[in-house]
Amino acid sequence: MGATNRRDERGFARLGLVATLAVSILGGAVYLSASDADAAGWPLPRDKDGKIIPRKRVIDPLTQEASDLIHKKAFGRKHSPSSLIFPDQHIPIRFSHAIHVELAECTDCHDDATKSVRASDNLLPKEATCLDCHDVEEGASGDPPSGCETCHTGFKPDWLPGADKSDTSQVKVHPPKIVIPNPNIKFNHKIHVQKGVSCETCHTNIDKVAVATRDNALPTMGTCVSCHDGKQAPEDCDTCHITNKDGRIKTDLPGGVLEPAGWYHNDAHDDQWLQNHRHAANVGDEYCSSCHTPKECVDCHNGVKKPMRVHPNNWILQHPSAARKNQPDCQSCHQSQTFCVDCHQLSKVASTTPHRPAATARFHPAGWVEFGQRGPNHHSFQAQRNIRACASCHTEESCTSCHASNGLGGLGVNPHPPGFVSSGDCDRMRDKNDRACVKCHAPGSPQLRCL
Amino acid sequence: MARSVGFPSPRGLVRLNAVHVTLPTKLLALALIVATATATEDAHAASFRLQSQxxxxxxxxxxxxxxxxxxxxLHQYLGFSGHDLLSDGEHQLNIVTMLRFDADFGLGDDDLDDIPSWRREQLSLxxxxxxxxDIGGFLDARLGRQVKADTLDYLMLDGLTLRVELPFYVAVEVIAGLEVDNDAASINASMQELDGVRFVDEPGASNPATIVVGGALTTANLAYTRGWIGYRRLFSDGKVDSxxxxxxxxxxxxxGVHVNGAVSYDLFNGRFDRIDAGARWQATDFLDVHAQYLRQQPSFDADSIFNIxxxxxxxxxTGRVRLHLSKNSRVYAGGMVRFFGNEGYTDxxxxxxxxxxVRSFGAMAGWSARFGAKGRARIxxxxxxxxxxxxxxFDLGGTYNIVPNEWQLDGRLSAVIxxxxxxxxxxxASFGYQVGGRYRVVxxxxxxxxxxHNINRLQTHQLRVFALVDVDVWL
Structure with a gap:
């Protein structure tokens, strides 16, 4: 009784330790996130009066601002918005925001921006806005320079006969048009302006650029999620990303398939994603289901579709090695006692296959089954290392034929690890479910009482 | 899940006649009625989807x-779903269904002995x-047959999942229902059920339903923190299955620095069946480094002696280093080492x-690139x-969109020793190639x-043909 109590105590202590650890992790995470925190989620330090002590800012390398700073270290790579979200633009114009921001407010030219509720709204100033300051009739020598070619690079106007040269519509051929395709994103300028978000917050470095383009003036997702973190602003994917009719993110875009690069949420759908996607799924399927339907899960995990990307060519022939290594994890898609055994029986690999011809070659090496003494090839070592490899051909009957007690047709070979009884494992497993016990131990046997 | 009751039979561990769980059918009917009734108010916003593959x-x-x-x-999927049935634009009420029929041909009767017939010709929900x-702004509910994946396992259950969002970025999840049995014939099929016991058709075998209960505490609505703590118990006839x-x-x-971790503790076996921890450092747009540790000890259905x-x-x-040569191309190199222990068993x-x-180890390297709408390639x-x-x-693969969104050509070359x-x-040593394509009719x-097509000394020629027809219609 005393021994049982000690075992119980050990079991409770172990469970308690695990529970404490887990609760601490989650509790800590929630605390960090729920408290006043910096962009990384860490709590901000406070002085004795409770005031936040400013600390050196950690620059998010995935914003354009930081990318500029570390440009050289990044071998010339610069973080810029996705071309799937903002398709390629054609802006055949000369312009300097750097000069103009010294002379005017943003809304002096982009007056529609404060009212815009859609990302597809055209917020470029109309030509008339430019002409408020640039008098075309004064030409390139004016102050400010105002010839057509001042802005429309290389454009020489061919005026219609008798044209009023202050009316730029009266040319025979117009300069190339600016083409800015609709972004594949939701954005509401009006709300952001109302919330007090300044233009420079998103359009960083706009005071330093000439023509504003996708790559130097539009925000990256890093800029968006610096506020859209669930605390300052909603973090739901569909806050910004356009959705299909089922509410999931529209990933099939005209320029290709939208996939996470992993910069922001460690979800890069890259060369290792087949192995790593479990980390995203570990914390629940809600995040994955922002884009994926359950069918995409069952295609593989309850699968028949066999996406060719998962296994290389001629997988059937080479899979035994991978199965012994359990690399990749076979069980994540294949159940050993159904999928594997079924196929091994069909292909007459399994020794238990009905109507199997007499074996012409030995499958297991010498020393695989030896009574009394075990050598390096003994099956017990293989089973302890990776029982799933065994279970892909063998059913429990293969094991019980030797390991069951004599009274149940076996040879009574004890497979239990050392300390199975003294550690309390026996009591615990028997108490929770003794159906496995009775496969080897006869009713009434002392082993069923963990003696 | 229960795999056997009492003692082994001469043919192994068997089950009694399946208890046909009709709950999903009832739920489906109920859901359709609700969907129809609620969709009539503003049918324009509700949308319905029919999928066949x-x-x-x-x-x-x-x-x-x-x-x-x-x-x-041959495998045939048939799916029907209705979305945003309340027409509120928030997708507050949806219904999703997916049926599959699997048929296995080309085998003689002898080959199929000991493989239950319903596993080779099976209609499954x-x-x-x-x-x-978001009911009331705090409650999510899912009722019916569903697939659940989390730290503990994959699970297919007929039942109810509730998620309640609480203050302070925390939510509570509760699940209850019956585990879907692959062996329960009818339309019950699951590869996610607990592994470890093989069963064969035998008249008179029993199949007690396996009850699933569980709960979890999770973070909610946080972009950079996602946490989950959960407990799950599967039991039948009063005995724990998992x-x-x-x-x-x-x-x-x-x-730029991300960490992840997961632990799963098996209360039946009294041990961790998985510990997983990793970190990824995305130093710049040009470089990222990833390392991951995994400790795994398989758990089986508690009915199975494989646990012993x-x-x-x-x-x-495992570890990998990636260089992002451009926005659309990257190279990687990595290594892995895996240790299998036997300590304590050599006495x-x-x-x-x-x-x-004992160890297994490996090294890998590769390159991949996307060419916008034109395609992608990798080595x-x-x-x-x-x-x-x-x-x-050595593996080389690629996709070329001959006519974007219409004609696509796929190819793959593999050489393996x-x-x-x-x-x-x-x-x-084997050489193989795949050639294929996709045509989007509409x-x-x-x-x-x-x-x-694979070529090697063991199988001079081995051929495989894979065809797929997709129909996906928003009604």
């Missing part, structure tokens, strides 16, 4: 006795549930030298050695065809 798969393999086996399989989101407790965490520590033999965990460490009656720790080279054998693989010390007869219909 036909998968044909034919391949050859040579068995251990040099006999050629022709396998032909993959999932069918009514999905309610009982686990686990936790998982993802945290962006500072911008599964004594030691494997420990695995007693051991002859010769037995390694208490992977890897070597694996140590326990389980050696394998050297593999060697297994346990089975020297199976050592070989936006809603696509056809794919893929042919795989």
């Amino acid at each position: 036909t998968v044909g798969d034919a391949y050859q393999l040579v068995n251990s006795f040099d006999e050629l086996i022709n396998r032909r399989r 993959q999932y069918a549930y009514l999905d309610a989101r 009982e686990k407790f686990g936790a998982a965490l993802y945290q962006r520590v500072i911008p 033999f599964s004594s030691f965990p494997l420990n695995d460490v 007693g009656a051991v002859i010769g030298t037995v390694d208490t720790l 992977d080279v890897s070597y694996e050695g140590g326990y389980g054998g050696d394998r050297t693989l 593999f060697r297994d010390e346990l089975q020297p007869e199976l050592n070989a 936006d809603q219909v696509g056809i794919s065809l893929m042919v795989e």
Whole structure:
């Protein structure tokens, strides 16, 4: 009784330790996130009066601002918005925001921006806005320079006969048009302006650029999620990303398939994603289901579709090695006692296959089954290392034929690890479910009482 | 899940006649009624989707006795879903269903002995549930057959999942229902059920329903922190089939540095069946580094004696470095080492030298690129050695969109050399290629065809043909 109590105590202590650890992790995470925190989620330090002590800012390398700073270290790579979200633009114009921001407010030219509720709204100033300051009739020598070619690079106007040269519509051929395709994103300028978000917050470095383009003036997702973190602003994917009719993110875009690069949420759908996607799924399927339907899960995990990307060519022939290594994890898609055994029986690999011809070659090496003494090839070592490899051909009957007690047709070979009884494992497993016990131990046997 | 009751029968561990769980059918009918009733108020916003996918798969393999086996399989998916049935634009009420029919041809009766007939010709309800989101601003509910994946396991259940959002970025999840049995015939099919016991058709076998209950505490609405702590118990006839407790965490520590971890503790076996921890540092747009540790010790259905033999965990460490050469191309290089332990088992009656720790290891490198709407390509080279054998693989694959969104060409070349010390007869060098393509007939219909041809000394020629017809219509 005393021994049982000690075992119980050990079991409770172990469970308690695990529970404490887990609760601490989650509790800590929630605390960090729920408290006043910096962009990384860490709590901000406070002085004795409770005031936040400013600390050196950690620059998010995935914003354009930081990318500029570390440009050289990044071998010339610069973080810029996705071309799937903002398709390629054609802006055949000369312009300097750097000069103009010294002379005017943003809304002096982009007056529609404060009212815009859609990302597809055209917020470029109309030509008339430019002409408020640039008098075309004064030409390139004016102050400010105002010839057509001042802005429309290389454009020489061919005026219609008798044209009023202050009316730029009266040319025979117009300069190339600016083409800015609709972004594949939701954005509401009006709300952001109302919330007090300044233009420079998103359009960083706009005071330093000439023509504003996708790559130097539009925000990256890093800029968006610096506020859209669930605390300052909603973090739901569909806050910004356009959705299909089922509410999931529209990933099939005209320029290709939208996939996470992993910069922001460690979800890069890259060369290792087949192995790593479990980390995203570990914390629940809600995040994955922002884009994926359950069918995409069952295609593989309850699968028949066999996406060719998962296994290389001629997988059937080479899979035994991978199965012994359990690399990749076979069980994540294949159940050993159904999928594997079924196929091994069909292909007459399994020794238990009905109507199997007499074996012409030995499958297991010498020393695989030896009574009394075990050598390096003994099956017990293989089973302890990776029982799933065994279970892909063998059913429990293969094991019980030797390991069951004599009274149940076996040879009574004890497979239990050392300390199975003294550690309390026996009591615990028997108490929770003794159906496995009775496969080897006869009713009434002392082993069923963990003696 | 219960796999057997009482003592082993001469044919192994068997089940009684399946208890046909009709709950999903009832739920489906109920959901359709609700959907129809609620959708009539503003039918314009509600949307309905019909999906069909036909998968044909034919391949050859040579068995251990040099006999050629022709396998032909057909799988038919049929899905129907209704979204935003309340027409509120928030997708507060949805219904989702997916049926699948699997048929296995090309096999003789002898081949099929001991493989239950319902596993080769089976109509299965993959999932069918009514999905309610954000009820009252705090409650999500899912009722019906559903697939659940989390730290503890994959699970397919007929039941109810509730998620209640609480203040302070926390939510509570509760699940209750019946585990879906693959062996319960009818339309119940699941590859996610607990593994460990093989059952065969036998008249008079029983199949007690396996009850699933569980709960979890999770973070909610946080972009850079996702945590999960959960408990789940599966039991039948008063006995535990699986009982686990686990936790998982993802945290962006500072911008560019991410950590993740997960533990799953098996309360039946009294051990961790999985510990997983990793970190990724995305230093710049040009460089990222990733390292991951995994400790795994398989757990089986508590009815299975395999739990006894599964004594030691494997420990695995992997690492990769990626260079992002441009926005659309990257190269990577990495390595892995996996340790299989036997410590404690070499005492007693051991002859010769037995390694208490065996290793497998590997190295890999590759390149991948996307060419916008034109396609993508990749090259992977890897070597694996140590326990389980050696394998050297060269793999080249790509997709070229001849006419974007209409004609697509796929190809793949593989060369592999593999060697297994346990089975020297199976050592070989193999060359294989795949050629295929996809034609999108209209936006809603696509056809794919893929042919795989492998050449090696063991199977001079091995052919595989894979065809797929997709129909996806928003009504």
